[in-house]
Amino acid sequence: MLNRRQTLQHSWAVATLLGTAGFLPFKAIAYEKAAFDAKSVNAALKALGASAPVVSTEVTINGPEIADSGASVLLSFGTTLPNVKRVLLLVEKNPSALVANFQLSPIVDPQFSLRIKMSQSSDVYAVALTQDGKAFFAKREVKVTIGGCGE
Known part of the structure; x- marks a missing residue:
């Protein structure tokens, strides 16, 4: 029977072996870093190679009109x-x-x-990019009473 310390040692050894073999990443790598670093909606879409987005009723976004705290705003979005x-x-x-x-x-x-x-209070966009390079979006304004992230 293994005690807690032995279990942790064995787990660490297995994780080290998997990491050495390349099965576990040691660093999280941001996919398309330029898009995630973009300071504006247009710059992010440009970094992803998207065309100018068009409003579509087939893209939806739902969430609160007013969020008590910007630290955690629940949104649902998608497309048909x-x-x-x-x-x-x-x-x-x-x-x-x-x-x-x-x-x-x-x-x-x-x-x-x-x-x-x-x-802060802002417009939130759900954007769908299709295989043929077209971009469609829906927009929702969310008013935030207390900010959740700063610069």
Whole structure:
């Protein structure tokens, strides 16, 4: 029977072996760093190679009109468009505009829900990028009473 210390030692040894073999990353690598570093919605879309987005009723975004705290704002968003390769969530007035970037396969349902941080009241965009390079969006204004992230 292993005690707690022995279990932790064995777990550390296994994790080290997996990391050495390349199965566990030692650093988290941001995919498409330029897009996540972009300070504006347009700059983030440009970094991802997206065309100028068009408003679409087939892209939806839901969330509170007023968030008590910008530290945790629950949003749900998605699309019913065919041939979508990515779904993005962008916050216009955040220090980094791109909040989420989901790459999709045909078997993934493009409906998402997550909590984000918002530094101040802002427009939030859900953007669907299709296989043929077109971009479609929906927008929602969220008013924040207390900011959640600063510069």
